[in-house]
Amino acid sequence: MAATHRPVLLGQAIEALSPRLxxxxxxxxxxxxxxxxxxxxxxxxxxxxxxxDKDPLAVAAGQAIAAREPRLAVHQGAFxxxxxxxxxxxxxxxxxxxLLDLGVSSPQLDDPARGxxxxxxxxxxxxxxxxxxPSAAQWLNSARExxxxxxxxxxxxxxxxxxxxxxxxxxxxxxxxxxxxxxxxLVAAASPxxxxxxxxxxxxxxxxxxxxxxxxEELDAVLDQVLDVLAPGGRLAVISFHxxxxxxxxxxxxxxxxxxxxxxxxxxxxxxxxxxxRPLGKPVRPSAADVEDNPRARSAVLRAAQRL
Numbered sequence: 001m002a003a004t005h006r007p008v009l010l011g012q013a014i015e016a017l018s019p020r021l022x023x024x025x026x027x028x029x030x031x032x033x034x035x036x037x038x039x040x041x042x043x044x045x046x047x048x049x050x051x052x053d054k055d056p057l058a059v060a061a062g063q064a065i066a067a068r069e070p071r072l073a074v075h076q077g078a079f080x081x082x083x084x085x086x087x088x089x090x091x092x093x094x095x096x097x098x099l100l101d102l103g104v105s106s107p108q109l110d111d112p113a114r115g116x117x118x119x120x121x122x123x124x125x126x127x128x129x130x131x132x133x134p135s136a137a138q139w140l141n142s143a144r145e146x147x148x149x150x151x152x153x154x155x156x157x158x159x160x161x162x163x164x165x166x167x168x169x170x171x172x173x174x175x176x177x178x179x180x181x182x183x184x185x186l187v188a189a190a191s192p193x194x195x196x197x198x199x200x201x202x203x204x205x206x207x208x209x210x211x212x213x214x215x216x217e218e219l220d221a222v223l224d225q226v227l228d229v230l231a232p233g234g235r236l237a238v239i240s241f242h243x244x245x246x247x248x249x250x251x252x253x254x255x256x257x258x259x260x261x262x263x264x265x266x267x268x269x270x271x272x273x274x275x276x277x278r279p280l281g282k283p284v285r286p287s288a289a290d291v292e293d294n295p296r297a298r299s300a301v302l303r304a305a306q307r308l
């Protein structure tokens with residue numbers, strides 16, 4: 001089977017999941033089905049892939065595939081509903097692999113109407129699900145200056161967060177922000193210096209997108225459910241695109257590999273710690289060829305672990 005979009009680190013992610021014949025796999029970020037199709041190619045006639053995505057366009061694409069592929073089911077919703085969805089599908093505790101490919105997808109970035117990209121002018125939306133919650137424009141035009149600065153600092157690590165927040169508030173007193181080009185231009189004008197090979201609006205767009213979609217909260221929630229969903233020996237594979245995500249994934253795997261958290265003064269033997277995950281190798285990053293083929297891959301990091 002072939003997907004219309006080739007995801008970043010596709011082969012490496014499938015290798016990390018080590019799909020088996022008859023296995024059950026959950027693709028928590030279905031997108032256009034690149035990972036799901038690769039899994040279906042490996043799991044035989046008795047296997048199953050369950051896809052989840054917030055984006056109604058991704059879900060429509062997935063359900064069109066599922067209409068002719070009975071081994072695939074695709075659901076719309078947040079991946080923070082992983083446990084509930086696994087229970088509804090009758091696979092909770094029997095899943096052989098869970099995949100998370102975090103962040104925004106290429107189809108979303110490439111569609112100006114979605115408002116994710118500062119390189120293409122469009123409505124300032126940025127919602128994974130355009131029918132849920134406030135848009136980026138609605139939030140930026142109503143939030144207090146201090147809140148905007150905090151979001152840019154915390155979620156974008158933007159050094160000029162206060163300058164940019166003040167510029168947003170000044171601009172909206174004359175006319176509400178409505179387009180990606182307006183925001184990108186405002187950020188560029190408010191930034192006194194530029195990072196090499198990086199648009200000055202990169203961090204602001206990242207921060208607003210993460211905040212609007214509650215991406216870090218959703219990630220924390222799904223990681224808390226992974227152990228309940230995976231079968232013994234089942235695998236988790238997570239592709240992150242920035243340090244805020246990757247730190248959370250790294251900490252989760254580390255803590256679950258360490259086992260129960262006892263007070264340091266207690267003389268607890270190693271055998272009593274009950275580790276729940278085993279890290280699988282070192283973090284995987286894209287090769288030079290991967291980055292040349294897809295420049296968006298340059299910041300990707302893949303981490304994998306196995307349920308004990």
